[in-house]
Amino acid sequence: MGFIPDNLxxxxxxxxxxxxxxxxxxxxxxxxxFYQKKYRGTGITANDITQLSDLEKLxxxxxxxxxxxxxxxxxxxxxxxxxxxxxxxxxxGKRKVMCYTRRDIDTWADMFARCYEISGMTRKDRVHIAVxxxxxxxxxxxxxxxxxxGAMAVPLGPVNTDMHVEMLVDMQSxxxxxxxxxxxxxxxxxxxxxLKSKIALKKIILGxxxxxxxxxxxxxxxxxxxxxYDIYGLTEMYGPxxxxxxxxxxxxxxxxxxxxxxxxxPTTLKPVAPGEEGELVITxxxxxxxxxxxxxxxxxxxxxxxxxPCGCNFPRHGRIRGRSDDMFIYRAVNIYxxxxxxxxxxxxxxxxxxxxxxxxxxxxxxLMTVKxxxxxxxxxxxxxxxxxxxxxxxxxxLLVRPAVEVVDYHTLPRTQRKNQRVFDKxxxxxx
Numbered sequence: 001m002g003f004i005p006d007n008l009x010x011x012x013x014x015x016x017x018x019x020x021x022x023x024x025x026x027x028x029x030x031x032x033x034f035y036q037k038k039y040r041g042t043g044i045t046a047n048d049i050t051q052l053s054d055l056e057k058l059x060x061x062x063x064x065x066x067x068x069x070x071x072x073x074x075x076x077x078x079x080x081x082x083x084x085x086x087x088x089x090x091x092x093g094k095r096k097v098m099c100y101t102r103r104d105i106d107t108w109a110d111m112f113a114r115c116y117e118i119s120g121m122t123r124k125d126r127v128h129i130a131v132x133x134x135x136x137x138x139x140x141x142x143x144x145x146x147x148x149x150g151a152m153a154v155p156l157g158p159v160n161t162d163m164h165v166e167m168l169v170d171m172q173s174x175x176x177x178x179x180x181x182x183x184x185x186x187x188x189x190x191x192x193x194x195l196k197s198k199i200a201l202k203k204i205i206l207g208x209x210x211x212x213x214x215x216x217x218x219x220x221x222x223x224x225x226x227x228x229y230d231i232y233g234l235t236e237m238y239g240p241x242x243x244x245x246x247x248x249x250x251x252x253x254x255x256x257x258x259x260x261x262x263x264x265x266p267t268t269l270k271p272v273a274p275g276e277e278g279e280l281v282i283t284x285x286x287x288x289x290x291x292x293x294x295x296x297x298x299x300x301x302x303x304x305x306x307x308x309p310c311g312c313n314f315p316r317h318g319r320i321r322g323r324s325d326d327m328f329i330y331r332a333v334n335i336y337x338x339x340x341x342x343x344x345x346x347x348x349x350x351x352x353x354x355x356x357x358x359x360x361x362x363x364x365x366x367l368m369t370v371k372x373x374x375x376x377x378x379x380x381x382x383x384x385x386x387x388x389x390x391x392x393x394x395x396x397x398l399l400v401r402p403a404v405e406v407v408d409y410h411t412l413p414r415t416q417r418k419n420q421r422v423f424d425k426x427x428x429x430x431x
Contacts, residue, residue: 003113003149008257008313014052016257020285022049025058028291032076034069035293055260055283060269060294066236067094074290075099082289086137088235098235099289105144107286111255112145112241118253118312119203119229119244121175123150128173128201130164130182131208133157137239138208142177145241151175158182161189172200180211180219184352187222188410196224207231207240210320210338214345215352230319236295237282243317251304251316258285261317262294263303266324277302279324280317298324300336328424330358330368333400337421340370343393349378349386353412359425366426368402370394376409 008016026046028035038059048054066073072085073096084105087097100108121127127146133139139157146153154171156164164186167173176183183204190196204225206216216228232252233240243254254261262281263272272278280299284292300323304316322338329335337356344354351373361367370390374380387404395401 003110003117004312004314005257006313013256017260017285018049018052020258021052021055021260021283022046024283024285024287024291024293025049027288028074028076028293030076032074032291034065034074035076035291038065052260055262055294056271058294060281060296061292062296063096063236063298066096070094071097072099072290073097074292076291077101077289084140085135086140086235086239087135096235098238100238101288104238104287104289107258108141108238108241109144109148111238111258112141113149114255115205115229115231115241115244116145116149116151118246118310119175119205119227120247121149121151121203125151125175125203126154126171126173127151127175127177128154128156128164128168128171130156130158130176130178130186137233137235141233141239141241142205161185165189165193165195168199168201169195174200175203175205176201176223176225177205177207179208180206180215181209183219183228184215187219191222196222199223202226204228205231205244207233210322210341212341212345212352218352232317232320234282234297234299236290236292236297237284238287245316245319246308246310246312248309250308251318253308253312253314253316256315259283260285261303263301264296266298266300272302275302275305277318277321298326300324300338326422328358328422330366331400333398335398335400339398340394341421343397344370344372344390346393347372347386347390349375349382350390350406351375351409354421355412356422357425358423368400369405370402371405371407371412373409373412374406378409380406380408 029039081101082099083102084100085097087095129142131138131142143153143155154173156167183206201223202225220228227247230245231240233242243252245252260283263278264281265272266279280297280301282292282295282297300321301318304318308316322336327334327336353373355371357369359367383406386406390404391401
């Protein structure tokens with residue numbers, strides 16, 4: 001199909017990246033009031049970039065920069081060239097709104113088509129799109145990429161469960177695209193209605209939220225699908241479609257002809273050793289309307305060395321382990337929700353849904369309660385053993401002992417969007 005170039009070598013990738021970096025910096029400094037202000041007084045110009053290592057001379061930007069420069073942060077083209085905008089949910093402060101040129105939309109469609117190609121899709125597939133449309137990037141990205149790829153898009157978005165089920169059966173969709181929470185909701189609904197033999201799903205593509213291996217396995221079992229893939233992307237980067245894990249599931253292939261990825265220590269802001277985990281920093285190489293130069297994503301991952309067994313030439317990063325700004329402190333210990341997620345995925349007797357509750361006790365000390373669902377068909381008589389097993393695992397790994405509460409299967413809320421996992425009541429708010 002030709003969406004994934006097969007002629008890229010380390011040498012020409014270096015040339016592409018250096019050329020793209022020079023163009024991006026020059027374009028931003030000529031046309032973006034934000035970048036002009038950001039670089040004022042630094043003495044940095046595009047001429048200072050003579051090799052890729054010079055990237056480290058450039059300052060970082062962060063989500064707060066985008067929110068402070070609202071409503072069209074980073075805009076580097078005239079209004080006449082902007083053909084679309086998309087934005088984030090804006091759950092904390094002003095939403096991040098990105099603008100797009102016609103070329104930006106084309107680039108996004110092409111790279112999304114690469115994701116579909118890596119997943120093994122063909123033009124005979126029917127792609128059930130169950131992510132949000134409108135201001136958000138998800139629906140537009142999945143649909144535009146599907147049309148560019150040449151498969152049939154079934155663009156439902158976040159409609160009611162009955163309509164999703166009806167269209168899965170009637171359209172015989174073969175690919176389902178959604179958040180992990182939505183996929184779990186639909187998988188359980190298909191199970192409840194005994195429709196597994198009446199649908200034709202073969203693949204699922206999950207995006208927008210982190211999910212555990214346990215959740216992936218549970219969804220796969222309920223729906224009987226062959227493969228579940230993890231797609232990556234941020235509104236700031238165009239949207240979803242900036243990478244996908246292949247059938248070997250040994251990391252997410254990303255497009256290093258369109259982006260430069262760095263991994264830094266979120267505390268020191270210095271590069272970590274090759275292969276080590278840290279915060280992902282992204283520089284775009286072709287974005288016209290809203291270029292990114294050393295944008296701190298706060299997503300925690302690592303770059304994976306070596307070639308993938310699938311033979312794809314594009315490099316890989318690990319699945320997102322969490323966010324550096326999602327960390328919470330409990331009894332002087334820094335904890336990421338993903339750490340608890342991973343530990344829970346090793347406990348066979350619980351489901352994939354969980355919540356973390358933090359609050360003050362009457363004596364002033366903090367208490368963390370981890371709520372988990374009992375696995376489907378697991379006897380409540382095992383609750384004390386399950387609670388002790390989870391408490392001991394967290395104590396050994398994180399050096400703090402939480403309270404653990406086992407609740408009935410399907411007790412915790414399901415949603416079509418991202419599930420909230422952490423409820424921090426200590427300061428009257430929640431993450």
